[in-house]
Amino acid sequence: MDLRLDAVSHAYGGVEVLRDVTLEAPAGRITCLVGPSGCGKSTLLRLLGGLERPDAGRALMLGDPPAGSLNPLTYVFQHFALLPWRTVAGNIRLVLEDHPLSRAERDEIVADVLARTRLTDFAKAWPRQLSGGMRQRVAIARALAARPAVMLMDEPLSALDAQTRELLMDDLVALWGRERFTAVYVTHNLAEAVRLGHRIAVLSRRPGQVREIAEIDTPLEDRRPDDPALVAVQADLWRLLREEAADADRELTGA
């Protein structure tokens, strides 16, 4: 399923947040959104996910969700929001509870998603026993249990330390290699965007507009941090982003 925003504008109480944004998130690809603080990235994700309706323009879902999808659009947030009184398997089972599934079907989905995310050995662990990285792995597994057409990921790694972030990026690359999932991925971190994004949309400062869309053809599994082509893309994106961030900063401080 593809997601598309068509000439979308949005404001909160008279503050224009997004202006005339047209953007496509194609099926089977990871589309990253980067932009300065407050430029409307999370708002854009909510509009794509149908949590809010745009003031102008349209948010479209094109095509059908995968067979057996319980929730076509599923979020993964920065803070993992696991219930401390439920085990790993219990937290994953949570997203299945509102659906008309038998106990055996639920067990099968949980076992399947634990295996796909390499978490089978942790099924009975409690969240407090897990590192931040492991908790975010569980949150990703929980999102996958709903068999979403698209995962909407809002800075999923930014609460983690640098090494854990690296490991989870490896995980996401491996998972994408196996499943070709579709994601829209908001991040502040350009290295993350260049590592994980097939397309990277750079938004301007608020009101957010699309300044540039970079497409990266290098397969995810072949991306190396010192690859000159990727270093060049990252430098280009950083130039754009720095201009926008500096202007946004001047506006905030009133200089």
Ligand SMILES: Nc1ncnc2c1ncn2[C@@H]1O[C@H](COP(=O)(O)OP(=O)(O)OP(=O)(O)O)[C@@H](O)[C@H]1O
């Ligand atoms: N529900 C809301 N009501 C009022 N204002 C809001 C609401 N949600 C967001 N805003 C404002 O809209 C602007 C854009 O917010 P949004 O969270 O989409 O930006 P962002 O680019 O994701 O920010 P950040 O990079 O800091 O996470 C901000 O000025 C924010 O304060």
